[in-house]
Amino acid sequence: MPESELGARGPLPIRLEVNGEERGGDVEARTTLADFLRDQLGLTGTHLGCEHGVCGACTVLLDSLPTRSCLVLAASADGCRVETVEGLARDGQLSRLQRAMWDSHSFQCGFCTPGFLIQATALLAENPTPTEAEVRHALSGNLCRCTGYESIVRGVLAACAGPERSGAESK
Amino acid sequence: MRPRVPAERYTGASVRRVEDERLLTGRGTFVADAHLPGMLHAAFHRSPLPHARIVAVNTEAARRAPGVVAVFDGAEMTQMASPVAALGAAPGSGGPVSFGILAMDKVRLVGDPVALVVAESRALAEDACELIVVEYEELAPVVTVEQALDPSLPAIFEELGGNRLFGPEVKVFGDVDGAFARADRVVRASIHQHRHQNVPMEGRAILASFDASSGQLLVRASTQGVNTTRQMLAQQLRMPLDRVRVVAEDVGGSFGLKFGASREEAACCAASRALGQPVRWVEDRWENLTVSGQAREESFEVEAAVTASGLILGLRVQMVIDSGAYPGFAPLVVDIVREMIPGPYRLGALSFSSSGVVTNKASYVAYRGPWAAETFVRERIVDLVAQELGISALEVRLRNLATRDEPPLRMVTGPSLAGITARESLLRAAEIVDLARFQERQLRLRDEGRYLGVGFATYIEPAPGPRQEGGEGNTEQVRVELDRDGLLLVHTAQMPHGQSHRTTLAQVAADEFGARLEQVRVMVGDSQQTPEGFGTGGSRFAAMAGGAALHGARRLRGKVLEAAAQILDLAPTDLDIWRGELVGPGVPGGGLPLAELISRIDLAARSGQLPPGVDVDLTATEDFDGGESGWSGGTHCCVVEVDPDTGLVRILRYLVVEDCGDLINPAVVDGQIRGGVAQGVGAVLLERSAYDPEGQYLSATLMDYLLPTALDVPHIEIEHLSPVRLDPDVNFRGVGEGGMIAAPPTICNAIADALSPFGAKVLEQHLPPARILELIGATSA
Incomplete structure (x- = not known):
């Protein structure tokens, strides 16, 4: 189909669950999930660092899988369950991972932070006691230009250290 | 009390x-997160050519495109904002150089902004950019320093009469001829530092909002300093300072890139004033990598006058800096490189020549430790001297480093060396890494076909530097x-x-x-x-x-x-x-x-x-003013293993022994050091702002411009030395730049050490696997 005809198609209505709430909107066919979350739902915690799927800043959980929201069309997320960085804290309480990263001085400028938090949340859901090598591997698709990663890796490991581990933030 | x-x-x-x-x-608030009622979105039509005359710009179709509010070309923008006056044109040339906020008569690099489209959404603005048709008359691209010095190639700025921006300017400190006359040997090297760049995770961005009733421009900026941004915008927009207010909230990294206001940012402010509506521009990664600015790319011809025992008596240095298309920061850098090149060493004589050229590449910007070439060149030369004399690099450093209790207590270029702990840091690093034992292991493993190397670099960083008398x-x-x-x-x-x-x-x-x-x-x-x-x-x-x-x-x-x-x-x-x-x-x-x-x-x-x-x-x-204590510094030490079959370099150990005075917040200090070292790891092993011979940019995505990941950056051990407290109250010192200053020479020295059995000579900073294999093959073939 020629581009002009694609563009001429009207807005597409979508409905999805975002951070536990039913949300909806009308999107253009070309609107990415990231732009929909940021521009239409006002969830600006999901950041766009490259818009070609490399930096990982825009990572969200799409039906529990960490996903680059800059590479997913909003229309294709219709009916899906999305979790963003805004959904990690519950009832005003930071998740265990968020607290551990705060304690560990994990971040500096904070731009890459949402993607790392989501990626690490997904890792801990799948593997609650990763080794350092496993953490580094799991986070190797997320770019941070400030920290040299060591503080981030330490933060993730701190989140799964100690006896009081609860599954509260990993689902 | x-x-x-x-x-x-x-x-x-x-x-x-x-x-x-x-x-x-x-809940951070970066510029892209900010919204204002009636906000419009900007996108730039950019040059696909590195060097061309603009014959005609046709924006008719773009102006009629859906959602488009306005289109401004270079001529229109000239009516709305002053040209940028660049620093550093050669004395005696036709300069100083100035250029429009948008390209007018010609384009000077791939990505040069030619027209600004303002529309109801970013997507519509980008759609309209594609409808702009520019007729160009191509000119020969000037891509390398050699081409810039070739008088047969066209001048990027006609008023310069060529592509030499400044120099050669020669300054002499101490008795250079005497030093070379007394020398037992002269060690010569051509050393090159390649082009790489800042790449903050948030690129440049601005939200400009002109209020017609008050005549005030409110700017939300991603900047390293609101005062500097305000001054530049007011000047370019020809507005009184008190009518411009610049605010900044969260800034997603910068590393030197976001000082003042870029041409694009000024253009958005001018557009907001013309339209009476807020205009936001958030650069995409292609723009960030291609045109926001690039750094380094400096070459050095060095001669070192040395004694048989390894004393470095004097240096002759010729530096050429490639300032890219639009001159700005490069001329300032050469002055700092010249002053800092003796570092913490008792170098008695220096002759330093500096030149700058313009080329059809992204403009030279500050990047974390902008003058870092001085440490790279000096620490590489120290190792080359050691290699030529057959003395250990540690020994050559120790023979030349200044001590606090014997003169001279200042660099030959002037600055006082009071309070430095460079020698202590080197001794401690050698002790922690257990150099003698490492060298035994290194020899043993060589017999098994494994190539390990150790490298040191010792530096001082003005943070902020000694009080100027x-x-x-x-x-x-x-x-x-x-x-x-x-x-x-x-x-x-x-x-x-x-x-x-x-x-x-x-x-x-x-x-x-x-x-x-x-x-x-x-x-x-x-x-x-x-x-x-x-x-x-x-x-x-x-x-x-x-x-x-x-x-x-x-x-x-x-x-x-x-x-x-x-x-x-x-x-x-x-x-x-x-x-x-x-x-x-x-x-x-x-x-x-x-x-x-x-x-x-x-x-x-x-x-x-x-x-x-x-x-x-x-x-x-x-x-x-920073008080009596002005220097941060230390020694980095790195152990690598080079795989001679693949050319891959693995960092086995990375150690920082440093002194930044009293620590305000140790975790913050360590984060600054580790982040700087990570950028150094990237600079040596991964990152390069690469151009093809035609001046097309080859590293315009993060799949081509490779940043280090969590798998590339090793654990970085840090030890803080106890500082010399010279000030009665304030003995904190800056620590932001040292990691990036010292890491490239440290890693290169370690790789050079690992490659020494091959007789390879490392004279450059970028050592990806292909280059390692060349270095091995070039000498063993």
């Missing part, structure tokens, strides 16, 4: 960052005030973009004033409130802003105690402020909260109960 034991102080403790709760919950006051200003709620407001021109200033400045002020940390608010990023100062850069924060905050808090504390003593009829010496309360024998209830104290001072002042002369203006402004 209560004893202030370290355990009771915030300074020196890794207190959690006040920045983090927002950033960890997705008789120099103009180069200071940082901080204003400390108590507000009615008992909060201690600390206003600074520093603009944190990852450095945690909101936490660390609060630690210093809280301790000095006697406040609780949560009572302190560090106020940044609003030109209406921000004191004097150009912003965050040059490792000025810790010593200069930290010192100004300390002195400001001290003076304000004195004022509060004096007023309190009057009200309570007690001696000021019996009073103290501690954890946010006035305390001391005789204070009602044993402690008076600050908010209550302030309202009592206010009431007493207004009802005339205070004697004249008691200062009840609860504000203190202090300027501070």
Whole structure:
């Protein structure tokens, strides 16, 4: 189909669950999930660092899988369950991972932070006691230009250290 | 007064960052997160050619495209904003060079902005950009320094009469000819530092909002300093300074890129003023990598006059810097490189020649430790001298490093070396890495076909550097005030973009004033409130802003105690402020909260109960130049293994022994060091801003411009040396740049050591696997 005809198609209505709430909107066919979350739902915690799927800043959980929201069309997320960085804290309480990263001085400028938090949340859901090598591997698709990663890796490991581990933030 | 034991102080403790709760919950506010009613979106039509004359720009179709509000080409923009005047044109040339905010007569690099489209959405603005048709007359591209010096190629700026921007300018320090006459040997090398770049995770961005009724331009910027951005925008828009207000909230990294205002940012402000509506531009990664700016790319011809025992008597250096298309920062860099190249060494003589050229590549910008080439060249030459003389590199360093107890106590170029601990850092690094044992292992493994290497680099970093004798006051200003709620407001021109200033400045002020940390608010990023100062850069924060905050808090504390003593009829010496309360024998209830104290001072002042002369203006402004201690520095040490079959380099150990004075927040300091080293790892093993011979940019995505990941950056061991405290009060020093200054030569020296059995000579900084294989193959074939 020629581009002009694609563009001429009207807005597409979508409905999805975002951070536990039913949300909806009308999107253009070309609107990415990231732009929909940021521009239409006002969830600006999901950041766009490259818009070609490399930096990982825009990572969200799409039906529990960490996903680059800059590479997913909003229309294709219709009916899906999305979790963003805004959904990690519950009832005003930071998740265990968020607290551990705060304690560990994990971040500096904070731009890459949402993607790392989501990626690490997904890792801990799948593997609650990763080794350092496993953490580094799991986070190797997320770019941070400030920290040299060591503080981030330490933060993730701190989140799964100690006896009081609860599954509260990993689902 | 209560004893202030370290355990009771915030300074020196890794207190959690006040920045983090927002950033960890997705509530940071970067420019792309800001919205204003009626906000329009900008996109730029950019040149696909590196060098061409513009014959015609046709924007008709773009103007008629859906959602488009306005299109501005270079000629129209010239009516709306002044051209940019560049620094550093050669004396005697037709310069100085100036250029439009949008390209007009010609384009000078791939990505040069030719037209600005303003539309109702970013997508519509980008759609319309594709409808703009530009007719070009192509010119031969000038891509390399050699091409820039070739008079048969066209001048990028006709008024320069060629592509030499400045130089050669030669400066001589000490008896250079004498040094070379006395030398047993002259070691020669051509050393090159390749082009790489900042790549902050948030690129450049601006939201400009002109209010026609007040005539005021409000700008939300991603900047390292609101004052500098305001000055540049006001100048380019020909507006009085007081009509421009620049605010900044969260800034997603910069590393030197975001000073002042870029051409694109000025264009968006001009568009907002013309349209009377807010205009936002957020650059995409292609724009960031292609045109925001690139750094380094400097080449050096070096001759070292050395004795048989490894003393370096003198250096002759010729430096050429490639400033890219639009000159700006490069001429400033060569002056610092020249001054800093002796580093912490007792070098007795230096001849330094510097030249700059323009090429059809992205403009040269500051990048973390912009003058770092001096450390790279010096530390590489030291190793080459060691290699030629057959002495260990450690020994050559030790023979040449300055010591604190014997002259000369200054660099041959002038600056005092008082308080440096370079020699101590080197000895300690060699001890920790257990050099003798490593070298045994290295030899043993070579027999098994494994190639390990160790490298050192020793450096000093002006942070902010020694006090300039008789120099103009180069200071940082901080204003400390108590507000009615008992909060201690600390206003600074520093603009944190990852450095945690909101936490660390609060630690210093809280301790000095006697406040609780949560009572302190560090106020940044609003030109209406921000004191004097150009912003965050040059490792000025810790010593200069930290010192100004300390002195400001001290003076304000004195004022509060004096007023309190009057009200309570007690001696000021019996009073103290501690954890946010006035305390001391005789204070009602044993402690008076600050908010209550302030309202009592206010009431007493207004009802005339205070004697004249008691200062009840609860504000203190202090300027501070960094004090007596000016140098940070240290030694980095790296152990690598090079795989001779694949060319892959694995970092087995990375160690930093450093001295940045007293630590305000050790976790913040370590984060700055590790982040800098990571950029050095990238610079050597991965990152290169690559152009093809036609001047097309080859590294325009993050799949081509490779940043280090969590798998590339090793664990970085850090040891802090105990500093020499020369100042009575302020012995904090900056630490932002050292990691990136020292890591590239350290890693290159380690790789060179690993490759020594192959007879390979490492004369460049970028050593990806393909280059390693070339270095091995070129000599063993």
